[in-house]
Amino acid sequence: MSANILVIAEHDGAELYPGTLNTVAAAGEIAARHDGGGGAGEIHILLVGENLGEIAKSCAKAAGVTKILVVDDAKFAHPGAEDVAAQISAALGGGAYSHALAPASTFGKAVIPYAAALLDRQAISDISEVSEADTFVRPIYAGNAMETVKSLESPVLLTVRTTAFEPAAQDGNAAVENAAAAEPPVRVKFIEHALSSSERPELTSARVVVSGGRGMQNGENFAMLEKLADKLGGAVGASRAAVDAGFVPNEYQVGQTGKVVAPDLYLAVGISGAIQHLAGMKDSKCIVAINNDEEAPIFQVADYSWCEDLFTAVPALQGELEK
Amino acid sequence: MKILVPVKRVIDANIRVRVKSDNSGVETANVKMAMNPFCEIAVEEALRIKEAGDAEEVILFSAGGEKTPETIRTGLAMGADRGVHVQTDERLEPLTIAKMIAAVAEKEGADLVILGKQSIDGDNNQTGQMLAAIMKRPLGSYISEIKKNAEGFAITREIDAGLEKLQIGSPAVVTTDLRLNEPRYASLPNIMKAKKKPIETLSPADVGVEIKARTEVLKVAEPPAREAGVRVSGAGELVDKLKNEAKVIS
Numbered sequence: 216m217s218a219n220i221l222v223i224a225e226h227d228g229a230e231l232y233p234g235t236l237n238t239v240a241a242a243g244e245i246a247a248r249h250d251g252g253g254g255a256g257e258i259h260i261l262l263v264g265e266n267l268g269e270i271a272k273s274c275a276k277a278a279g280v281t282k283i284l285v286v287d288d289a290k291f292a293h294p295g296a297e298d299v300a301a302q303i304s305a306a307l308g309g310g311a312y313s314h315a316l317a318p319a320s321t322f323g324k325a326v327i328p329y330a331a332a333l334l335d336r337q338a339i340s341d342i343s344e345v346s347e348a349d350t351f352v353r354p355i356y357a358g359n360a361m362e363t364v365k366s367l368e369s370p371v372l373l374t375v376r377t378t379a380f381e382p383a384a385q386d387g388n389a390a391v392e393n394a395a396a397a398e399p400p401v402r403v404k405f406i407e408h409a410l411s412s413s414e415r416p417e418l419t420s421a422r423v424v425v426s427g428g429r430g431m432q433n434g435e436n437f438a439m440l441e442k443l444a445d446k447l448g449g450a451v452g453a454s455r456a457a458v459d460a461g462f463v464p465n466e467y468q469v470g471q472t473g474k475v476v477a478p479d480l481y482l483a484v485g486i487s488g489a490i491q492h493l494a495g496m497k498d499s500k501c502i503v504a505i506n507n508d509e510e511a512p513i514f515q516v517a518d519y520s521w522c523e524d525l526f527t528a529v530p531a532l533q534g535e536l537e538k
Numbered sequence: 539m540k541i542l543v544p545v546k547r548v549i550d551a552n553i554r555v556r557v558k559s560d561n562s563g564v565e566t567a568n569v570k571m572a573m574n575p576f577c578e579i580a581v582e583e584a585l586r587i588k589e590a591g592d593a594e595e596v597i598l599f600s601a602g603g604e605k606t607p608e609t610i611r612t613g614l615a616m617g618a619d620r621g622v623h624v625q626t627d628e629r630l631e632p633l634t635i636a637k638m639i640a641a642v643a644e645k646e647g648a649d650l651v652i653l654g655k656q657s658i659d660g661d662n663n664q665t666g667q668m669l670a671a672i673m674k675r676p677l678g679s680y681i682s683e684i685k686k687n688a689e690g691f692a693i694t695r696e697i698d699a700g701l702e703k704l705q706i707g708s709p710a711v712v713t714t715d716l717r718l719n720e721p722r723y724a725s726l727p728n729i730m731k732a733k734k735k736p737i738e739t740l741s742p743a744d745v746g747v748e749i750k751a752r753t754e755v756l757k758v759a760e761p762p763a764r765e766a767g768v769r770v771s772g773a774g775e776l777v778d779k780l781k782n783e784a785k786v787i788s
Binding site: 227295296297300320321322324325326327328329330331332333335336337338339340341350354355356357358359360361362363364365366367368400401402403404405406407408409410411419423447455458459464465466468471472474479480490491497500501502503514515516517518519520521522523528531532534535536 | 549551554555557564576631632633636655656658659660661662663664665667668669670671672674675676677678679680682692695696697698699700701702703704705706707715716717751752753754755756757758759760761764766767768769770771772773774776777779780784786787
């Protein structure tokens with residue numbers, strides 16, 4: 216059985232998503248634990264789409280990666296889960312890989328279980344730690360518990376909590392090879408994307424995140440947080456309560472059922488701190504909470520707690536930062 | 539059209555989960571259970587499609603121990619027509635559950651399977667994707683909108699960067715995201731009516747699925763605790779600490 220590891224690249228047709236590099240790092244940790252730490256296996260990246268030349272170059276720079284397998288086909292201009300899963304399944308089918316990993320994004324969470332089922336394997340989701348080459352730690356119950364789980368089969372298919380792994384360096388020089396396209400079992404028709412066009416950094420990789428909760432009262436008030444985020448070079452997030460109330464779109468959501476972030480600075484404004492929200496941000500380096508409720512659970516995890524009305528505190532903070 | 543909705547019995551979302559002292563799992567004895575919230579959204583969507591005249595029957599599925607029918611009953615009280623329960627006390631992995639659902643979907647001739655995108659216990663987010671792969675049916679994961687049309691279903695997916703619209707054929711498998719709908723509460727007359735609705739009990743062998751563990755849980759532990767920090771009382775103090783103590787802004 217080969218000890219090679221396959222990482223599935225995530226991209227939008229123009230750029231490689233940074234979570235791919237964190238996933239490469241997780242693959243590196245698995246490789247280092249193969250064969251009693253011998254690290255015999257190589258790490259390859261699988262890239263599926265159309266006109267992938269530039270993205271393949273970005274992949275080739277990922278440190279520790281030796282080969283990029285490119286499936287470049289016009290019919291994969293907007294690849295569906297079925298399309299990518301079929302390529303993963305074809306690549307893994309011959310026993311060429313011991314593991315396949317993708318970021319635990321909406322992309323990876325869709326393609327990895329699909330590919331696993333095509334291969335009759337049980338995938339393991341959202342790993343935050345590699346214990347052994349076949350044993351992983353992952354959060355369950357919204358991070359209320361950490362499960363150590365061992366795979367009893369091969370190949371092992373995984374999604375990776377990217378915030379738990381530092382991104383791989385970009386000084387590598389992997390070979391780029393074209394691979395034949397495998398036929399997906401079924402296809403879906405892409406109609407269109409309606410993507411949020413923000414100049415701000417992407418939420419899951421931003422260094423600073425300013426999030427608002429139900430305390431913001433309405434969507435208009437989020438302008439205050441946007442201004443603060445822009446001053447700090449950060450992204451804007453929200454609790455599920457704020458999304459449910461219709462203040463902001465779902466892609467802002469941080470938490471168990473939304474995105475997982477771990478920025479240097481997480482500013483929680485008007486967020487009470489339900490466990491489901493903490494699940495998505497408690498690994499942030501520094502947490503600041505602004506809330507007028509002395510008893511808000513968010514204060515139990517915050518490094519700096521400021522009990523104050525947010526409509527007083529946020530403008531004051533903005534003013535102080537602009538001094 | 540027939541719609542199959544698999545539902546899962548989980549610890550109620552409002553209960554604080556406790557890890558067992560022997561690290562074998564979380565405490566489930568004498569803990570309030572409920573239907574997984576994403577499954578409630580799936581049941582609601584199926585009922586709305588039926589109420590719009592696009593489906594004739596909504597069938598619920600669940601696998602698990604002897605109390606599982608209580609959760610199916612919750613969905614019947616919302617308005618679903620009948621239930622199928624695969625009874626087993628063994629630990630079920632998503633692949634096994636997907637195989638069971640596939641067998642029932644085939645047998646029932648379901649045109650659409652609607653599942654929650656993840657259950658709030660295992661947080662796996664796998665079963666719907668696996669079901670689509672096993673049945674070789676088009677997948678619409680994380681949907682916030684679904685409309686039946688001549689070619690199948692027009693769906694909108696919630697993806698990390700925004701929204702994605704797809705046209706998928708029929709029969710299909712879709713998984714629900716939060717904003718698809720707001721589930722209804724069951725009315726008292728409907729709760730009474732649900733008691734008379736049929737639930738068929740099957741064994742794993744009846745649906746042709748052998749339960750075989752593909753993973754082993756070695757340990758379930760408390761997450762590392764994060765300690766509360768200090769209180770600040772003004773913007774000047776906060777900015778000073780962020781710059782000079784935490785060194786996260788410059």
